[in-house]
Amino acid sequence: MSLPRLFLDARPAAENTPVPLGPEAARHLKALRLKPGAALELVLGDQTWTADLAELDRGRALARLVAPLDENREPPIVLQALLPLPALLTLFDELLPPLVELGVTLIQPVVYQRSEFNGPKTAARLERWARLIQSAAEQSHRSRLPELRPPMPFASLLTWETPQKWVAYELATGQLNPTLRREALAFTSGPEGGITDEEFTALTAAGWQPLSLGRSILRAVTAPVALLGAVQFELGRMPAP
Numbered sequence: 001m002s003l004p005r006l007f008l009d010a011r012p013a014a015e016n017t018p019v020p021l022g023p024e025a026a027r028h029l030k031a032l033r034l035k036p037g038a039a040l041e042l043v044l045g046d047q048t049w050t051a052d053l054a055e056l057d058r059g060r061a062l063a064r065l066v067a068p069l070d071e072n073r074e075p076p077i078v079l080q081a082l083l084p085l086p087a088l089l090t091l092f093d094e095l096l097p098p099l100v101e102l103g104v105t106l107i108q109p110v111v112y113q114r115s116e117f118n119g120p121k122t123a124a125r126l127e128r129w130a131r132l133i134q135s136a137a138e139q140s141h142r143s144r145l146p147e148l149r150p151p152m153p154f155a156s157l158l159t160w161e162t163p164q165k166w167v168a169y170e171l172a173t174g175q176l177n178p179t180l181r182r183e184a185l186a187f188t189s190g191p192e193g194g195i196t197d198e199e200f201t202a203l204t205a206a207g208w209q210p211l212s213l214g215r216s217i218l219r220a221v222t223a224p225v226a227l228l229g230a231v232q233f234e235l236g237r238m239p240a241p
Contacts, residue, residue, distance in 0.1 A: 003041045003050075004032060005138045007145050010045025017065045018054065019044075026061035029053065041069060041141075048143055073143045075103040076235060078184035079228065080162060082108045084191035085151055086220050087116040089125050095221045096129060100136035100146055102228040107133065109151040114193040122151055154199060158206040162186040167208040168223045170194055177211040180234040182241065187231075189223040 006025055013019075019042060021029070034040075038053045040063055048069040055062040081104045086092060092109070099107065107129075111117040130148055137145050163183035168190075188208070189195075195203070204210060213226050 002141060003039050004029065004034070005041040005043065005141050007043045007134050007138060010047070013044050013047055013049060013065055013068075015065055015067060019051065019063045019065060021061035021063055023059040026056060026059055029056055029061055030058075043143065043145070046144065071143065073141055075105070075232070076238075076241070077182055078105045078162075079103055079231065080106040080108065080184065080186040081224055081228070082110050082157060082160070082186055082188040083224055084112045084189060084220055085109045085115040085117055085122065086191050087114075088192075089121060091221050092125070092129065093132060095224060096132045097136040097139075098225045099228060100133055100142065101140040102225065102232055103142075104146050104228060105144075106147045106149070108149045110157060110188060111151055111153050112191045113154065113196050113199060115191045117151070119151075126150065157188060157208070158202055160186060160206075165206075165208045166211050166227070167195070167200070167203050168213050168218075168227050169200060169210045170217050173210045173212075175210060178209040180231060180238075182238060185231065187224070187227055189227065190220065192220050 006021065008019065008021070034053055034056065036053050036056055040051045040053055042049045042051045042063060042065070048071060050066045050069050051063040052066055053061065054064045081099055083092070083095065096107065109122070126148070133146055133148055162185065164178070164181060164185040166178060166185065166187040168187070200210075211227070213223055218226060
């Protein structure tokens with residue numbers, strides 16, 4: 001059984017260093033019914049440590065670092081998800097955990113023409129989305145916490161710089177799906193109602209390669225997950241560098 005994992009801010013770390021975990025972590029560990037002496041894993045910035053739970057009380061927990069953990073659960077390439085903001089923002093909550101589990105590196109919400117963007121309502125959900133991302137990263141034992149950025153307009157996709165840029169598109173284009181290379185990949189797809197013809201034309205002119213995810217029309221929250229699952233399958237077929 002895997003050990004509970006918690007993400008914390010970067011800090012100086014050495015064996016036997018005490019690390020306060022904070023009230024939210026304390027509540028989580030109590031819900032897991034852990035007792036002092038239980039083993040944990042802590043991610044301190046870019047360092048992963050094994051640790052012991054030294055103290056656990058209501059609203060307070062303290063861990064003691066034991067040894068660095070030499071592992072890397074991150075994908076071999078950068079995976080940037082430029083996700084369409086849905087009209088119903090709770091759908092974004094549904095989308096985030098599986099993408100984190102599948103190794104996404106960067107999460108960038110995008111305001112497409114059909115996104116029905118509401119700035120204040122979206123800004124109010126960013127903190128919740130950050131918590132969902134952290135929870136999914138801890139659950140899936142990621143080695144790094146994915147970055148979440150504030151929403152950006154569709155026009156910013158047209159100047160996005162990444163070696164590989166893919167756009168999932170529901171209409172047949174007559175082109176074969178692009179071949180994955182061992183380089184950073186950005187991918188995007190449309191909101192409810194899809195990408196408009198004008199948006200798709202602008203994306204392809206800006207170097208985004210279209211790809212198909214099958215003959216059926218996928219939900220806005222299904223397409224990014226299906227795409228990233230296919231990417232991870234292909235990464236698993238590549239020989240180690």
